Amino acid sequence: MGSPPIQITQAPPLNAGAAPFLAKATPFWLPMRHFVAAAFSFWLFAAALAWGNERLLGFSFDASWALGLTHLLTLGWVTMTIMGALIQLMVVVHEVPFSAPGRLAWAWALLTAGTAGFVGSLWAGWDRYWIPAALAFAGVIVYLQVFVESLLKGGKLDWSGRHIALALSYLSLVILLGLMLAYDRERGLIFRDPRGVLIAHIHLALIGWVTLMIVGVSYRLVAMFSLSHIESKTPGIAALILANIGLTGLVLDCLFASRRLLPVWATILAAAYAAYAYQMNGIFRGRLRRIDPALGYTLLALFGGAVWAALGLGLSFGFVPDDTPREIAYILAALLGWVTPFILGQIHKIVPFLVWLHVFSPKNWRPPLQIPRTQDLASEKAAWWEMGFLAAAAYALIGGFLLESPGLIRLGSWSLLSCATLYAANTALTLSFLKRPWTPSKSRP
Amino acid sequence: MDSVKISTLIALKSVIDPEVGLDVVTIGLVYAVEIAPDSITVVMTLTTPNCPMGPSILAMAKDAVEAIADGRQVEIRTVWNPPWNPAMLSQGGRERLAR
Secondary structure, three states: OOOOOOOOEEEOOOEEEEOHHHOOOOOOHHHHHHHHHHHHHHHHHHHHHOHHHHHHOOOOOOHHHHHHHHHHHHHHHHHHHHHHHHHHHHHOOOOOOOOOOOHOOOHHHHHHHHHHHHHHHHHHHHOOOOOHHHHHHHHHHHHHHHHHHHHHOHHHOOOHHHHHHHHHHHHHHHEEEEEEHHHHHHOOOOOOOOHHHHHHHHHHHHHHHHHHHHHHHHHHHHHHOOOOOOOHHHHHHHHHHHHHHHHHHHHHHHHHHOOOOOHHHHHHHHHHHHHHHHHHHHHHHOOOOOOOHHHEEEEHHHHHHHHHHHHHHHHHHOOOOOOHHHHHHHHHHHEEEEEEEHHHHHHHHHHHHHHHHHHHHHOOOOOOOOOHHHHHHOOOOHHHHHHHHHHHHHHHHHHHHHOHHHHHHHHHHHHHHHHHHHHHHHHHHHHHHOOOOOOOOOOOO | HHHHHHHHHHHHHOOOOOOOOOOOHHHEEEEEEEEEEOEEEEEOOOOOOOOOHHHHHHHHHHHHHHHHOOOOEEEEEEEEOOOOHHHHOOOHHHHHHOO
16 A cells, blocks of 8 residues: 555545546547547658659759648648647646637637648649638637637646747747748748748747647656656756757847857757756656557657757758758658657557547446556557557658668658558547447456 | 455455556555445545546546445545655556566
């Protein structure tokens, strides 16, 4: 029974009865529709990449199909997943009930329709792509409004919540710059140095929006899933301060100072990442659980983040040639080496949890009836294979662009499609428990 | 009284934290079991105050103890102090988690 309690303090009362959490939980399909749409976007991105892998070398950043591909991944996969996870996270971790879940359903519809229309019109060569882009923009504004309202209602922000609030602030800047870039692409009236603005937009998205979100969430979820705890927050505080200094400096330099100090900002950002990795090392060292697919994905993401930071240093100091293939390798290191493994790791916990909560928890549980563990609702073997394919995909693609090797790019794009297909199948397996009963396996302890 | 206490703990050992995969006694979530002639009170905590599975686990614990309570009133009292920490996990639990 553990150590005898020294001083027992009564906790606030919880509701009685089976699955009282469901009373304040968001409806099952509110976060889940995000994960389903995101899984589809991820698969479509991987399929498009595999289909067009022979055209990948030698394209311009400004090519419409490349812009479509990029936004399918960043809006359809990354942002869509984060929005779904935030809906879940803010309710259960920060105990902030949403006052108007209906608005979030509207936000999802706008983001989905906007992303589909935006990517579709870029691929079809329709020059009014700004119309669906405005829809996606409206969707993100609704999310922001609901999240900010909810965070304010929740009172004082904790360590993780502060990262989330900062990430949401950066998201608004990403959108603003993105819209101005789209307008400037057509009219050419706003920016004297559109490339500098593009670099600012990309880094606000990858570091300010996505990375700060991941970092904040990782302190909470990775510690919880690994049964570890954070002893000292000092490295994490240093990481947060350095990341904000580096990002602000980089953005201002790109917008107003002709990118003169990029090596300085890249060094500060790499130092921020090193401090974060040190904080995560402490969490992993203190863990009590074996490495399961979710934690394995997190380790893969941490490695990918280091590769991304190293490539950033190489590009800014000139050790790596600053040309399109190497810049694509840098962006892929961020999106497929760092962001995607982290997202997949957390989703492998969140989706089975949602199904468990909404299907098995309300049942009138009585011993000795067995109910599934969350890990019983997905295939761990498939998840490990997925991870293997993702690792192969990320590093074959990064290597392929660095070395300008069509063979490696082909290998990477087909590996990514295998990963996305397995992930979709594993998600479908988990969702199948909505309709079919669970039976305990004989090997279960 | 001791036999009721033992029955209560055995009942609680059938309450599995669905995420961790171990029972609440092995995890070290049960701090005390108080037996009175007409009531059973379980003093327990959760791995984190915001554990998303928390309310369900507490409901399961109540159901499990009620099944052996023989008419006694069952109360599951949740406490946050002392906070749970991984050192409270039993040695057997640690070995199973590490596998």
